[in-house]
Amino acid sequence: MTTETLATPDPTIDPAAEPGDRPLTVTQRRRRPRILAHVGLILVAVVMLYPLLWMVTSSLRPNDQIFTHPGLFVDTFDLSHYPDGWNALSKPFGSYLLNSVVVVLGSVVGNLVSCSMAAYAFARLKFRAKTVAFAAMLLTIMLPVHVLIIPQYVLFAQLGWINTYLPLIVPKLLATDAFFVFLMVQFVRGIPRELDEAARIDGAGHARIFLQVILPLMVPALATTTIFTFIWTWNDFFSQLIFVTDPDLYTVPVALRQFIDAQSQSDFGALFAMSVVSLVPVFLVFLFGQRFLLRGIATTGGK
Amino acid sequence: MSAIGELRTLRRTGRGRLSPAQKEAEAKERRRDSRAALVFLAPWLVGLFGITVGPVLASLYLAFTDYNLLQDPNFVGLENVQRMLGDERLGRSLAATLTYVVVSVPIQLVVALALAYLLDRGIRGLAFYRSVLYLPSLLGASVAIAVLWRLVFGGEGLVNAFLGLFGITGPAWVAEPETALGTLIVLHVWTFGAPMVIFLAGLRQIPRQYYDAAATDGANRWQQLRSITLPLLSPIIFFNLVLGLIGTFQSFTQAYIVSNGSGGPTDSTLFFSLYLYQEGFAGFRMGYASALAWLLLLIIGAFTALNFWASKYWVFYDD
Numbered sequence: 156m157t158t159e160t161l162a163t164p165d166p167t168i169d170p171a172a173e174p175g176d177r178p179l180t181v182t183q184r185r186r187r188p189r190i191l192a193h194v195g196l197i198l199v200a201v202v203m204l205y206p207l208l209w210m211v212t213s214s215l216r217p218n219d220q221i222f223t224h225p226g227l228f229v230d231t232f233d234l235s236h237y238p239d240g241w242n243a244l245s246k247p248f249g250s251y252l253l254n255s256v257v258v259v260l261g262s263v264v265g266n267l268v269s270c271s272m273a274a275y276a277f278a279r280l281k282f283r284a285k286t287v288a289f290a291a292m293l294l295t296i297m298l299p300v301h302v303l304i305i306p307q308y309v310l311f312a313q314l315g316w317i318n319t320y321l322p323l324i325v326p327k328l329l330a331t332d333a334f335f336v337f338l339m340v341q342f343v344r345g346i347p348r349e350l351d352e353a354a355r356i357d358g359a360g361h362a363r364i365f366l367q368v369i370l371p372l373m374v375p376a377l378a379t380t381t382i383f384t385f386i387w388t389w390n391d392f393f394s395q396l397i398f399v400t401d402p403d404l405y406t407v408p409v410a411l412r413q414f415i416d417a418q419s420q421s422d423f424g425a426l427f428a429m430s431v432v433s434l435v436p437v438f439l440v441f442l443f444g445q446r447f448l449l450r451g452i453a454t455t456g457g458k
Numbered sequence: 459m460s461a462i463g464e465l466r467t468l469r470r471t472g473r474g475r476l477s478p479a480q481k482e483a484e485a486k487e488r489r490r491d492s493r494a495a496l497v498f499l500a501p502w503l504v505g506l507f508g509i510t511v512g513p514v515l516a517s518l519y520l521a522f523t524d525y526n527l528l529q530d531p532n533f534v535g536l537e538n539v540q541r542m543l544g545d546e547r548l549g550r551s552l553a554a555t556l557t558y559v560v561v562s563v564p565i566q567l568v569v570a571l572a573l574a575y576l577l578d579r580g581i582r583g584l585a586f587y588r589s590v591l592y593l594p595s596l597l598g599a600s601v602a603i604a605v606l607w608r609l610v611f612g613g614e615g616l617v618n619a620f621l622g623l624f625g626i627t628g629p630a631w632v633a634e635p636e637t638a639l640g641t642l643i644v645l646h647v648w649t650f651g652a653p654m655v656i657f658l659a660g661l662r663q664i665p666r667q668y669y670d671a672a673a674t675d676g677a678n679r680w681q682q683l684r685s686i687t688l689p690l691l692s693p694i695i696f697f698n699l700v701l702g703l704i705g706t707f708q709s710f711t712q713a714y715i716v717s718n719g720s721g722g723p724t725d726s727t728l729f730f731s732l733y734l735y736q737e738g739f740a741g742f743r744m745g746y747a748s749a750l751a752w753l754l755l756l757i758i759g760a761f762t763a764l765n766f767w768a769s770k771y772w773v774f775y776d777d
Binding site: 189192193195196199200203204206207209210222223224225268269272273275276280281282283285286288289290291292293294295296297298299300301302303304305306307308309310312326328329330331334336337360361362365386387389390392393396397407408411412414415416423426427430431433434437438441445448449452 | 461464465468484487488491492494495496498499500501502504505506508509510512513514516517520527573576577579581582583587588589590591592593594596597599600601602603605606607608609610612614615616619620623648652655656701704707708710711714715718731734735738739744747748750751752754755758762
């Protein structure tokens with residue numbers, strides 16, 4: 156994990172709410188004009204976004220202008236980098252995008268199914284050694300992937316899974332992204348137990364309570380899981396680099412890496428163009444799923 | 459409550475005292491639930507033992523072998539440890555990784571906290587600023603951004619083009635041993651949005667009455683920050699610090715792409731995980747790489763333990 160965080164969906168705080176939602180208090184009413192704060196924030200925002208915007212504009216410039224123009228204004232639009240980059244590797248870039256989509260979809264489905272099942276057990280069932288199991292689950296969140304990767308590689312090699320997507324997807328089906336188990340446990344704990352009891356009185360077993368009562372109510376947690384799994388899998392380079400070495404099966408990150416080698420160091424425009432293409436899905440998910448992202452990440456609740 | 463908080467609570471709460479009747483009811487419920495739990499936890503259990511605990515133990519064994527993927531592993535005792543002691547690249551790799559972690563994590567957290575504090579003071583356009591500042595942390599781990607960094611900090615890159623406007627000829631930042639690691643630290647700081655959002659949520663949970671009371675007593679902004687905000691936010695600072703350290707120790711993609719897999723120039727960006735990758739998956743010295751993996755685990759464990767120990771002196775839990 157990089158800067159990912161262990162989040163807790165807490166219904167009492169809504170990170171997406173505006174400050175105006177909160178009743179104003181003495182300190183706030185006394186606030187002075189905040190021009191300075193805005194100037195500072197806008198400066199920071201510009202610095203933060205500048206490299207991204209420069210990447211987009213550079214993908215539209217003729218190659219000989221890219222590094223001589225630090226500005227963002229484009230006068231000669233050159234769209235040719237996109238088709239050039241798309242066809243620069245042994246396969247069209249679309250096929251790498253498709254490969255990534257397959258891995259991402261498999262990972263999302265795997266995480267949704269396996270993590271929600273485990274979360275139900277931890278949040279609602281009583282069983283032997285539950286404390287130990289729960290502690291083990293929490294500890295695996297913090298375990299570095301590197302202590303696992305070599306034996307896993309040996310295991311998957313023996314199973315004949317190298318150069319398939321199974322090493323990337325099967326672990327998700329086995330709830331090894333314990334972070335999401337934890338996120339869902341926190342969420343399920345917030346669902347009133349009376350609903351379970353009512354269903355039980357009506358004769359429902361655990362399978363039905365899980366499927367018909369809990370799952371529909373934990374849709375926000377499932378959405379958060381979907382979005383984070385999407386982004387982290389889409390960006391994941393380390394395991395895809397290790398398990399996928401057949402160029403036909405390359406996913407987007409590995410293909411992009413290939414680009415640096417394959418491109419004679421002159422066609423930077425094409426490199427920029429495909430970098431932009433590879434970030435578009437993440438950007439779209441950010442745009443439409445922001446609320447769930449913030450909810451997931453923000454309500455960590457400390458302590 | 460965060461995962462760290464959960465672990466604290468688990469440690470403190472033992473089994474509560476129950477009356478015999480309650481115990482009986484509890485035992486009955488547990489019997490009924492146990493079979494269901496086994497079904498619900500089946501995938502997780504297979505994963506835990508099959509691809510987590512099993513591999514952890516296997517890598518511990520491999521760390522004492524000369525395994526090279528092609529031949530069966532031979533037990534070689536402490537040979538890998540001996541090799542580590544004389545491994546100059548390992549020394550440079552540790553230096554690069556520790557510098558990266560120790561410099562970039564605190565800077566990132568201070569920036570994140572400062573901006574969260576600024577945004578929490580009831581500023582207009584909060585949602586806009588938050589989105590803009592958060593976006594880089596989602597993209598930062600990608601290959602595309604690492605590629606971008608290579609070009610922004612290249613000899614003829616964006617940074618030098620700007621410096622050129624002022625008549626300054628900048629170095630090829632990513633190609634100089636003195637500056638290459640610095641560009642990766644800048645990249646890490648650039649992704650401060652994630653901890654910032656967590657800080658922001660934490661700041662919102664601090665009751666406004668505390669500030670009002672302090673203001674009534676004549677405390678200025680600075681005193682309020684020191685006596686209210688920071689103590690009440692300390693569990694979240696601690697949480698971000700622990701996870702930041704654990705995550706940053708494992709950084710790979712940025713260094714791999716910026717140095718094109720070499721960790722250069724002169725091993726100045728040879729992150730630990732990159733060295734491990736080179737040894738294990740490029741050199742097929744899987745035994746040695748396993749030993750390296752365990753060294754990383756021990757270092758991260760030591761840092762985390764140190765953090766938990768130190769937290770007694772500065773983290774404030776009001777429970």
